[in-house]
Amino acid sequence: AADKGTATFSDYANEVSQAYGFWMDDAFASGGSAGYDHKEMAITARGAWESVKRHFRERGKDIQSEDFTVAGCGDMAGDVFGNGMLLSKHIRLMGAFNHLHVFVDPNPDAAASWQERKRLFDEAKGWDHYDTSKLSQGGGVFERRAKSITLTPEIKKAFNIKADQCTPNELIRAMLLAKVELLWFGGIGTYIKASHETNAEVGDRANDPLRVNGEDLNATVIGEGANLGATQHGRIEFSLEGGRCNADFIDNSGGADCSDHEVNLKILLGAVEQAGEMTRKQRNQMLESMSEEVAQLVLRTNYLQTQAISVTEQLGVHLLNRTGRFMHALERAGQLNRSLEALPDDETILERRKAGIGMMRPEMAVLLAYAKNILYAALLESGLPDDPFMRGELHAYFPKAARAKYPEAIDQHRLSREIAATSVTNEVINRCGLAFVHEMRERTGNSADAICRAYCAVREVFGLTALWDEIESLDTKVPAEAQAAMLVEIGRTIERTATWFLRTREQPMAVQPAIDTYADGVSTVANNLDSLLTKEGRAYVDEQARVFTKKGAPKALARQVAALRILPTALDIVETARELDMPVQDVGVTYFAVGHRFGFDWLRTAANQLPTDNTWDKLAITAIVDDFYSHQTALTHTVLANGDSGGGTKAVDAWAKQRAHTVQRTRELLQEMQSAGTPDLAMLAVANRQLKSMVQG
Numbered sequence: 085a086a087d088k089g090t091a092t093f094s095d096y097a098n099e100v101s102q103a104y105g106f107w108m109d110d111a112f113a114s115g116g117s118a119g120y121d122h123k124e125m126a127i128t129a130r131g132a133w134e135s136v137k138r139h140f141r142e143r144g145k146d147i148q149s150e151d152f153t154v155a156g157c158g159d160m161a162g163d164v165f166g167n168g169m170l171l172s173k174h175i176r177l178m179g180a181f182n183h184l185h186v187f188v189d190p191n192p193d194a195a196a197s198w199q200e201r202k203r204l205f206d207e208a209k210g211w212d213h214y215d216t217s218k219l220s221q222g223g224g225v226f227e228r229r230a231k232s233i234t235l236t237p238e239i240k241k242a243f244n245i246k247a248d249q250c251t252p253n254e255l256i257r258a259m260l261l262a263k264v265e266l267l268w269f270g271g272i273g274t275y276i277k278a279s280h281e282t283n284a285e286v287g288d289r290a291n292d293p294l295r296v297n298g299e300d301l302n303a304t305v306i307g308e309g310a311n312l313g314a315t316q317h318g319r320i321e322f323s324l325e326g327g328r329c330n331a332d333f334i335d336n337s338g339g340a341d342c343s344d345h346e347v348n349l350k351i352l353l354g355a356v357e358q359a360g361e362m363t364r365k366q367r368n369q370m371l372e373s374m375s376e377e378v379a380q381l382v383l384r385t386n387y388l389q390t391q392a393i394s395v396t397e398q399l400g401v402h403l404l405n406r407t408g409r410f411m412h413a414l415e416r417a418g419q420l421n422r423s424l425e426a427l428p429d430d431e432t433i434l435e436r437r438k439a440g441i442g443m444m445r446p447e448m449a450v451l452l453a454y455a456k457n458i459l460y461a462a463l464l465e466s467g468l469p470d471d472p473f474m475r476g477e478l479h480a481y482f483p484k485a486a487r488a489k490y491p492e493a494i495d496q497h498r499l500s501r502e503i504a505a506t507s508v509t510n511e512v513i514n515r516c517g518l519a520f521v522h523e524m525r526e527r528t529g530n531s532a533d534a535i536c537r538a539y540c541a542v543r544e545v546f547g548l549t550a551l552w553d554e555i556e557s558l559d560t561k562v563p564a565e566a567q568a569a570m571l572v573e574i575g576r577t578i579e580r581t582a583t584w585f586l587r588t589r590e591q592p593m594a595v596q597p598a599i600d601t602y603a604d605g606v607s608t609v610a611n612n613l614d615s616l617l618t619k620e621g622r623a624y625v626d627e628q629a630r631v632f633t634k635k636g637a638p639k640a641l642a643r644q645v646a647a648l649r650i651l652p653t654a655l656d657i658v659e660t661a662r663e664l665d666m667p668v669q670d671v672g673v674t675y676f677a678v679g680h681r682f683g684f685d686w687l688r689t690a691a692n693q694l695p696t697d698n699t700w701d702k703l704a705i706t707a708i709v710d711d712f713y714s715h716q717t718a719l720t721h722t723v724l725a726n727g728d729s730g731g732g733t734k735a736v737d738a739w740a741k742q743r744a745h746t747v748q749r750t751r752e753l754l755q756e757m758q759s760a761g762t763p764d765l766a767m768l769a770v771a772n773r774q775l776k777s778m779v780q781g
Contacts, residue, residue, distance in 0.1 A: 094119060107498070111350035114343035118368050122163060122339050125379050129167035129270070131338020132309040134386040136266060139305040139328040142394060142564040147172050147266075149560075151194050155179045155259045155303070157313065158270030159187075159211050160204035164309035164336070165270025170205060173198050178242055179259040182271055184228055185211040186252050186259075190238035191220040228252045253293045260294070263302040269313030276301065278317035286315055298322035308332040316426040319446035331449040334389055341382045345481075348503060349374070352486060356493050370485065377483040387556075388514040393448045395575065396517055398568040400442035402697050403519075407443055407451065408433045409699045410519040419458060425450050437697075448518065455518040459532055460509040466533035466592075468508065469501035473540060473595035477507045512539050515552075516578055524579070527703060528586045534593065538582040541598040545606050546581065546651065548574060554641055566635035570645045573632075577648040583710070584655050605658030606651070608668045613647055616672040618680040624689070625650060653679075656717040664724055666731075674731040675720045681736050682747075682778070683754040684716045687771055690763050701765070708768050715775045722779070746778045 094116035101112035110116060122128055140147045151174045158165025159182040169175055176192045189197060200218045207213070211225050222238025232249050239245065243258040250258070260267070260275055269275070274288040279299050283292040298314065298321030306314065306322065306329035314322070319329050353367045362370070396403060411427060414420035422429060427447055428436065436442065443451075468474065479487050479494055481503050487494065497503065512521065516539065524535045543549060555570050589598060614622055628646035633639055653675065661671040679685045691709050696702035719739075727735040740747045753774050757763045763771070 108347075108351065109354050111347045111354060114346045118371070120342055120346045120371070120375055120378070122342060123167065125342065125375060126163075126167035126171075127342045127379055127382055128336050128339040129164045129171060129309050130379065130383055131341070131386040132164070132307050132335040133168060133171045134383055135330050135335045135390050136268075136305060136307040138387075138390045138394060139307075140265075141560060142568075143304070143328070144563070146560040147174060150174055151176055152266060153178055153264040154266045154268055155262050155264045156266075156268035156270060157273065157275060158182060158268075158310070159185075160201050161208040161210055162270055165268065166201075166205045168268055168270055168307070168309050169201050170198065177201070178262065178264060180211070181228070181256050181259065182210065186226045186228060186233075186255055187211040187214060188226070188239055188242075188255070188259075189219050189223040190236075190242035192223075193220065226252060226255070256294050257296060260296045261300055261302055265304045267301070267303040267306045267313075268309065269307065270309045272310065274312045274315060276306075276314035276318040276322065278315065278321040281315060281317055288312075298327070299325050301325070301327060304328060308335040311336065316446060316450070320426060320444050323444035323446060324441075329446060330390060330393060331446045333453065334393070334449045337389070338382050338386055341385055342378060345378045345381060346371070348497070348499060349378070349482070349486065351499060352482065352490065352493055352497055355496065355498075356490055359493075374483040374485055377485075381481070381483070385510060385514075388510070389452065391556075391571070392452060392514045392517065393445050394564075395568055395571050396448050397442065397445060398565075398572060401437060401440050402442075404433055404437050404442050405698050406519055406523065406702070410451070410455075410522050413522055414454060414458070420454060427451070451518045452513065455513050455521070456509050459513060459521055459536075460505055462532040463505040463508060463536060464501065466531065468533045468536055468592075469504040471537070471595055473599075474504040474508070477511075477540075478504045481507050508536050508540070512536050515539075515543075516575055520579075523699075524582060524586070526699075527706065528583060530586045530591055534586060534591045535582065537591075537593045537595050537598075538585040539578065540595045541585055541593065541602075542578050542581045544599045545603045545655075546577065546648075547607070547610075548578070551644065555645075558638075558641075562636040562638070566632060566637040569635055570632055570637060570641070573645050573648055577652060580652045581655060583706075584652065587710075588655075588659070601662075602655060602658050605661065605668045606654040609654035609657055609672055610647065610651055612669055612672070613650065616669065617650070617676050620680055621650065621676055621685065624685070653713065653716075656713060656720075660717060660721050660724070663721065666724065670731045671720065671724065674724055674735055675716065677733045677736045678720050678723065679716050681733075681740070682716075682719070682750060682775065683771075684712050684775075686754070686758070687763075687768065688712050690757075691768055693762055694765065704765060705768075708765075708772050711772050712775070715772075715779045719779045743778070743781070746781075750774055750778050 094113040097113035098110040098116050101108055102110065106112060110118060115122065137147060145152065153176045155178055156165060158180060160166040160169065169177060174194050175198065176194050177197060178189055178192060180187045196218055200215055204213060214225055216225060222236035226233050230252055232251060233255055234249050235245060243262045245258050273291040274286050275291060275295055276298055277286050277295055279297040283295060286295065298318040301322050304327065306327065308314065311332050313332060316331065319331060322329060349371060353362065353370065356362050357364060357367055408430065411420060411422060415422065427450060463469065475495065478500055479491065482494055521532050521535050524530065551574060555567050558567055585593060585598065609616065625643065625646050628649055629643040632642035632645060657672045657675050658668055661668045688709055691705050694705055696705055723735050723739045724731055727738055753771060757767055757771060
């Protein structure tokens, strides 16, 4: 998958492919003379810039509208560095270096320097062609072969250098250690390691004199548009000191992703061409016309991958034990070597737990990759890619023009199963977290295939895509903390509702029939929730909404997300309505009346306040909460099936009157628990048994 810069090699490879009549034709190697020009599209730099924007956005800064300082490796003739340093007109590039020159602009003017960088990029020129009249006072461009550089007061101040002279290498080291907001890597070389690593371990001898330790960096953010700008241990050390970075394979994944899209489009259009429906020239023209939409599809993945890391980071130390359990599972399966991947061992996890420190972003990045690779392999072996619902996932991978013009060719794509499996893998892990499938398997015993089917059903039944879109549209408009909190809430909803589908439906579940069965009913509950809930239920939703509005979320959206605490019960309501052939709203009123009258709402709220850092605690609490829901559903069914009061509070009162003794015992137990404050797991277990006894009569 070579890019346009090495297009000659791609063309050679494709010529061999064509000479042998290989079915991939010139899709064998991407980026050839008829492939996407990565530099022209700026796709790698734009993808990495999604990471950089998120880092700053989550620190309260919009780098597309506010000036910020940068130092970096590369020059304006290069693809990643050059494109990257044009992606915001608020960049104040204080210094950069390549293999020939050191560029220094101690106090740059953002607008003027952007214009000069643009000129160099357009002309593919190095730093030695920079118009020095555009530099701030004291700046300059120096040759790296110079024995010594005489430093101006401005350079000394900008890079905290005491001496009046230094070597080019010393100036570059000072630049790497400078107090800038962004370190942008767009050139070749590894410049950051951990303090415990030796230069020999890094394996980049040419840059040994320049390399610095992660703990000594003064930058706020690292953006790795290039490969291996830092070692993994170096990234982690920087992160532990409060710096923000991901990993090169997250930041610069856009190039490879673009190549994947190019290859799959060529395979698609190749079949169309072979059928005589287009010429090679028309194919090439269509490929070119779709380049920007391909770029947007790629950037969407960059956005969501970094969002997944951020949401996991938001949960911090609370996920540490569960992440450790996930790593243990991979190790037992022979799929992970923690030491090789610079992941924390059990002793380190214990130390971090005591210190209140979670996994670092570079560590999460590694586990995100493992989770995706493992899930993809499992899905490809399963029947999920062949489920009729997956046609939508397959088609969504392609640009709109291809979908509109050649839907049948997409259906018959040679790699349709692989594309569908890849799309679902990305969707599930990006939206639900790196350990989601593992934890759902532990909780329910179901396969990855079944879990992903449940996820797809939940996404459609509860209309989550629209919610996600609304939350993501608030970038730079509300605090990132508010967005993350709402995304976490949606994640909890997916866990609960996916579990419901896995436990109540025959597996493997056909996705579209499940959607058709529940979507309308759930929508009815959602649209009428205020009228269905008791006064106390409405107050609870209002209280949860205030949690989000206090963080800065808009009121309407905050309440919509807060309602997700209640809305999963709609599945039980719809199922009960189907069984009794009753209107969903009548069942809903009764269901919520039962929940309030017999303390189910209070008990679940109390249970959800208990710590779930430990996996076993989470499993135990989840099991009890699930039991409370089951008891409430069973009692609602009984009240409606046996009552003649039409449902609602009157029907509940009538049922309770017939079982006064058992109901009174339950009430006394709940009053005792409420007076004791927040109940522990043992108290909840006792309540669970009493409620079960009451429901079963």
